[in-house]
Amino acid sequence: MALLEIRDLHLGMRSFEGEAHVLNGIHLTVERGEIWGIVGETGCGKSLTGLSISRLVSTPPGRYITGSISLEGRNLLTASEPEMQSLRGRRIGMIFQDPTTNLNPAFRVGEQIVDVALHAGGLDPSILGVGAKASRSERKKAARNLAIDMLAKVGIPKAGERIDDYPHQFSGGMRQRVLIAMALIGRPDLLIADEPTTALDVSVQAQILRLLYDLVQEHQLGVLLITHNLGVVAQICTHVAVMYAGNIIESGSVREVFKNPNHPYTTGLLASVPTAKMKRGELQGLPGSVPNLLAPPPGCRFAPRCAAVQPRCTAAIPPSVAVAAHHEVACVLAEPHASAAA
């Protein structure tokens, strides 16, 4: 059974102008040990996909229209709120973009990690390593020790002392390490990291990605790494999903998709990455802009910007076809691959 399976997810977002169809039939399957890079232009629905999995999109303004999200077979869209709470922090860990705003400034970092550890430990006593009948103070002590271990593991020097510091006493990179420790202390199976390094210095970005990569490898987590950086995807992801205006238009193993991009949007996206070999003026942006999701164009949402557009593109949203093993494309031009179909 797949770790995470998203089937035909449709999400609406209501505003005073009307309801925008911001996720428009997402399909995604993530197995343990796979690191999925989720890429796409700003506003294409990457963050909302991640938040939907933990059911953190507030409804209203959000509305789950149809589809299913299952974590090892359990449908998350129909789960009760207490059930969801028991999965958050325990089965699903999350890391967000800006480490300066994601830690509560009024509390010592230790306090915040310990609360997450106590939450996870309440669901699975083996996480704290104390018996199920342990007293509250024993559990607190165990949670604190675990937090110190975890902080040391994510590379905070003198974790035993720094655990009693406040967030503002840490640098941005160190804060993101703290947040990684918090996300992983409940031993989740799935990690959703929404642009975890975008707000950091370039020199720190690499360290944090390396840390994430090592931890994910060690625990064989399934990961959704939301990012704008295709270079990062090429380096640490096993798979990639390219999103456009609420759809995944191309997905598969990184090697396949990068070597042999099928969708005109993916091709354009890859061409817009600057490389050292390029000459001046050779860097290409994609012409046009993202469609208005309140009144999306009919059929393929990329059609108005597509150089290879055909009349049938606007008839219906093209279904995903496998163009090779581990490589699916939602484009009328894509040729189904014989061996992949078999």
Place this chain on the structure above:
Amino acid sequence: MLTYILRRIVLIIPVLIGLSLLVFAIARLLPGDPIQLAAGPNASPAEIADLAREFGLDKPLPVQYWNYVTGLVTGDWGQSIFTRRAVAEDLKVYLPATLELVFTAMFLAILIGIPAGLTAAVYRNRWPDYMSRVVSLGAISMPRFFLGLLLQIGFAMWLGWLPLGGRFPLTEDPPAFVTGFLTIDSLISGDLRAFGITLQYLALPAFAMCLSPLATITRMMRASTIEILQQDYVLTERALGLSSRLILFKYVLRNAMSATLTVIGLYVGWLLGGTVLVETVFDWPGLGLYATKAIVTQDFMPVIGVTIVIGGIFIISNLIVDLLYGILNPKVRYE
């Protein structure tokens, strides 16, 4: 933390000096001659000069200021020109009466306002929120003295549940004077009956006085809670499975309190300066009534004394707010 406290305390010394200078200057520069007034219309110039000498008003201004400041520090706050009573003695009686009223009103306002604001924020745009907004608006637009009159008519005259005014019945023995707060003094002397009577007399004026801070605290608390609920760290806390109760009462509350705290501190000073109306309506023997009488008769020393006390309490309440602010905001105290 300790250095933070010390630093804050040292900082109020220049403020206190400034306050005393300002009050002194205003009192002396005010038009009108209190000595003339006190001596009466038929006093001879010699009598007036005598009176001026008695009160030290014949000396040059810097000397007068020096005498006045040393007096303040040693507890000699001068005397009323009319009653010849020592201002310090008067303040010992009237200040606790007013403070008791103000503190009770603030206590009520905080006790009700914080949970009300929190509830309104959590149930934003649903009926608890609408209710709190309507009540706050009503409370803030109603003049206090008018509300006081309504309360008197309703609870004292029609229903007869509570006394019309005053602080303690003349027919009863008040508890022995220790702090001047009747609630505390009656508890110290173990006199529960006197405590009950005190509360009955406090109820209406305190209620009349608490409504406007209550409305402000509720609105402030609602606004800051709504703002904090939208912070990124609240999403992170939810995403990592913390219960909504823990998030609200631990992680959100502490952050939301700090903005509200500033308002509370300001209100204590504001209420103190504005007790006159409520004290008049309820015949409450406090600073407001005392100061009004002194101002009308241009009686220097009581006016100065009351102003210094109110200013001082304003400064102290702000100091306390600053200290609490430092406790709630770790970042502040390290800067």
